Amino acid sequence: xxxxxxxxxxxxxxxxxxxxxxxxxxxxxxxxxxxxxxxxxxxxxxxxxxxxxxxxxxxxxxxxxxxxxxxxxxxxxxxxxxxxxxxxxxxxxxxxxxxxxxxxxxxxxxxxxxxxxxxxxxxxxxxxxxxxxxxxxxxxxxxxxxxxxxxxx
Numbered sequence: 001x002x003x004x005x006x007x008x009x010x011x012x013x014x015x016x017x018x019x020x021x022x023x024x025x026x027x028x029x030x031x032x033x034x035x036x037x038x039x040x041x042x043x044x045x046x047x048x049x050x051x052x053x054x055x056x057x058x059x060x061x062x063x064x065x066x067x068x069x070x071x072x073x074x075x076x077x078x079x080x081x082x083x084x085x086x087x088x089x090x091x092x093x094x095x096x097x098x099x100x101x102x103x104x105x106x107x108x109x110x111x112x113x114x115x116x117x118x119x120x121x122x123x124x125x126x127x128x129x130x131x132x133x134x135x136x137x138x139x140x141x142x143x144x145x146x147x148x149x150x151x152x153x
Contacts, residue, residue, distance in 0.1 A: 016063050017066055020065070022123075023070070026114070027068045028067065028068055030099075039097060039098030041097050045131070058078065062075055074144060082138075082139045085133060086136075091104050
């Protein structure tokens, strides 16, 4: 499906924000993958939603994707959400994250590096935070609805 034309900017303010990773090179990479259509899934952790006091996403929810400068770049729509133990993430989900993973092991290593980072541990206020096969993961699928503005390279 082709993304529609840009929505009215006032409508963007009413949408929840989709922030992929932390501002910086990883977010820039993920936003670019959303804009080029190669990223159609993402993974979060239930503990992160709980810590932030946020409800889990639901199918049909639209979100505004922001870049590293906190500018809206796209609107996505959640198409599916599953909560599974981290050890049960499947290859299709890993590949659809658009980061070039060809195995679940590669995907897991990349994500563990992020989840075990000082930045993530600080965000969770847990300096020893670690995931394992039983950690509840939020597997989200989405589609690009519209590009608001291209991300800067």
